[in-house]
Amino acid sequence: MEENYHSNNFDPKKIYEIGILKCKENIPQIIINLIVAGLIWAFGILVFIPIADLISNPNLFGLTPLKPIISIIVALALIYVLLKVIRDFGELMDGIADIVAVKLAGDRVNEEKLNKYRRGFRGLAYLLVAIVGYLFFLPILASITAVIAGILLIILVIWAVYVIINLGDIFSDEIEEGIRLTISKLEEIEKARKKDNEDKEVKQ
Numbered sequence: 001m002e003e004n005y006h007s008n009n010f011d012p013k014k015i016y017e018i019g020i021l022k023c024k025e026n027i028p029q030i031i032i033n034l035i036v037a038g039l040i041w042a043f044g045i046l047v048f049i050p051i052a053d054l055i056s057n058p059n060l061f062g063l064t065p066l067k068p069i070i071s072i073i074v075a076l077a078l079i080y081v082l083l084k085v086i087r088d089f090g091e092l093m094d095g096i097a098d099i100v101a102v103k104l105a106g107d108r109v110n111e112e113k114l115n116k117y118r119r120g121f122r123g124l125a126y127l128l129v130a131i132v133g134y135l136f137f138l139p140i141l142a143s144i145t146a147v148i149a150g151i152l153l154i155i156l157v158i159w160a161v162y163v164i165i166n167l168g169d170i171f172s173d174e175i176e177e178g179i180r181l182t183i184s185k186l187e188e189i190e191k192a193r194k195k196d197n198e199d200k201e202v203k204q
Contacts, residue, residue, distance in 0.1 A: 012106065012107060013102075015114065016099060016102040018095070019096065020099065021095070022091055022095025022098070023092060023096065023099075026088045026092040026095070027092060029084075030085055033081055033084050034132075037081040037082060037085070037136060040074065040077050040081065041078060044071075044077075049071055049074065049139075049140070052066045052069075078136055078140075082129060082132075082133045085132075086125075086126060089128070089129055093118070093122050094122065096121055097118040097121040100121075101113060108177070120167050120170040124163055127159060127160055131156065134152060134153070134156055
């Protein structure tokens with residue numbers, strides 16, 4: 001579900017409603033796909049790969065290439081399901097970004113600000129899916145080669161740091177703008193108070 005907004009016709013209430021709708025549409029799909037991924041992982045790790053390991057035993061059947069082949073098949077199945085999770089999770093985070101942007105910025109929300117929130121929250125969504133995916137794949141990667149698991153972990157850590165810094169920048173801008181507006185309102189209140197005192201002194 002995708003909505004096009006224009007800065008000259010930007011309705012925060014409509015954006016908020018669409019954000020709620022995106023959450024309602026995508027949460028059930030994410031739960032279903034995660035359950036499917038969990039079942040694939042459980043059968044692969046607890047059933048198929050141990051059987052392949054047993055059959056690969058040189059003292060039994062001696063089919064040594066079987067375990068890596070089964071591991072790759074399970075990995076491909078998990079990749080397929082997790083790609084669906086990524087798509088739905090991205091849409092969900094767009095909805096959450098819309099809600100958060102309207103709640104924090106209110107009438108100040110615009111297309112540029114909304115897209116900034118969406119990029120930040122999508123980055124967080126992809127990072128979370130990547131972490132879940134890594135945990136799913138770790139036993140499978142270990143059965144193929146441990147070197148890839150180590151390299152992927154390093155990449156994941158670097159990516160996590162980048163996403164967190166990016167989110168910090170998004171919220172820091174919003175906090176700075178909120179503080180600036182609050183100070184401006186306080187200054188206006190102070191000016192109005194001084195003006196009232198001056199008027200009272202003049203009347204006296």
